[in-house]
Amino acid sequence: MTDKSEYKDSFRCGYVAVLGRPNVGKSTLMNHILGQKVSITSRKPQTTRHRVLGIYTDDDAQILFVDTPGIHRKEARSINRYMNRAASSSMADVDVLLFVVDGTQWTDDDELVLEKLSHAKGKKVLFVNKVDKLADKEEVLPHIAHITEQCDFDAVFPGSALRGHNLDELTKTLKQWLPEGDLFYPEDYITDRSERFMAAELIREKLMRSLGEEIPYSSTVEIEQFKFNDKGILTISGLILVERSGQKAIIIGKGGQRLKQIGRDARIEMEELFDSKVFLELWVKVKDGWADDERALKSLGYDDYR
Structure with missing residues (x-):
């Protein structure tokens, strides 16, 4: 374990659950912030099947990102029920809930995630992903207003996980809301997976x-x-x-x-x-x-x- 004395007195460490329906870019967002691929990605929904911990450490904080399977209403098979349980259980005992949506697209699955978020404890952040692909950027603000009317978010960030747009500001904000404390993992760890x-x-x-x-x-x-x-x-x-x-x-x-x-x-x-x-x-x-x-x-x- 790295000695915390190497870091600032106000070093922070805590958990951030990355949530959303399938295929909105949750894994891409986490991988980009980490600077290394920890969660696999593809263009197909439900690529992520397990909770995967991504560990980001700098001089100020250690952010433990919990990348989750996409939450979806249709539970046709046992594996679908497993993925929903894995994602939903990740909402408990975290410091920040990071809700990722795909531009101005909105589905019943997004609505399901929002319903769950409205009853969850902790800071809540909305990240509107893939805004760089929108033909009409003016659609973003009304869409954000529609979402925030249904759930009280502490911060909202439009950006692009793939391009890295606005991820630095997002990371700075997440760090501010983590509790002060020692490192949970050595500074060279990027995941707890084998x-x-x-x-x-x-x-x-x-x-x-x-x-x-x-x-x-x-x-x-x-x-x-x-x-x-x-x-x-x-x-x-x-x-x-x-x-x-x-x-x-x-x-x-x-x-x-x-x-x-x-x-x-x-x-x-x-x-x-x-x-x-x-x-x-x-x-x-x-x-x-x-x-x-x-x-x-x-x-x-x-x-x-x-």
């Missing part, structure tokens, strides 16, 4: 980005081996689970080319993340109904929302 977890998430990210609309939601990744050899080469064996044999064939692709590309893309990022040469092996296995089986979900790590 390297095995990060490896599985990187593989799943490449799946999300390379496949169609249905298959990513029927797939998950389990790391069966994560081991350095005596030459310092990291061997990772990843098992991709799907629900039907047809999905398996699509992921493998003609002559195994799609699976090879997924592996190549994941390996490149792994070598940078783990600062090591990586030997990555991937297999695809059919496990019927895994996404709607509570026991299977727990065995795959989908049980950390409590």
Whole structure:
């Protein structure tokens, strides 16, 4: 643990829950502030399935960002219920609730998050993301007024998570609302997640980005081996689970080319993340109904929302 005496007397440390419906840019926002990818991203909704802690530390504060799955009304399967529980439980015992919305788009899922926020304790911040993509910037103020009429926010920031617009001011404000206290984690930590977890998430990210609309939601990744050899080469064996044999064939692709590309893309990022040469092996296995089986979900790590 780093000695707090290295920092200012008014050093602050606390939790910020990053909340919103699926695909509004929560993970992108956290990654940009951290300056490193901790949560995976894609253009598809529900990319984030777990609560992921991102740790930001500077001379003034340590902000513990809790990146959450997107909250959504439709709970068709057990995995959807898990994601909603993981996100909702993150609202308790945090210092700041950061609500992220996508420009002027507004859906029933946004309304659901706002309902939950109105009953939650703690400072509340609204971040209107992707304003750089709006054709008519004048639409932003009426949209903000509509949201703030329904919930009392302590601060509002329009900006862009991808471009980094207004994130410095957002970070300064978040730090002011954290309680004074020591570091919770050493200053060089960026997440509390294990390297095995990060490896599985990187593989799943490449799946999300390379496949169609249905298959990513029927797939998950389990790391069966994560081991350095005596030459310092990291061997990772990843098992991709799907629900039907047809999905398996699509992921493998003609002559195994799609699976090879997924592996190549994941390996490149792994070598940078783990600062090591990586030997990555991937297999695809059919496990019927895994996404709607509570026991299977727990065995795959989908049980950390409590």
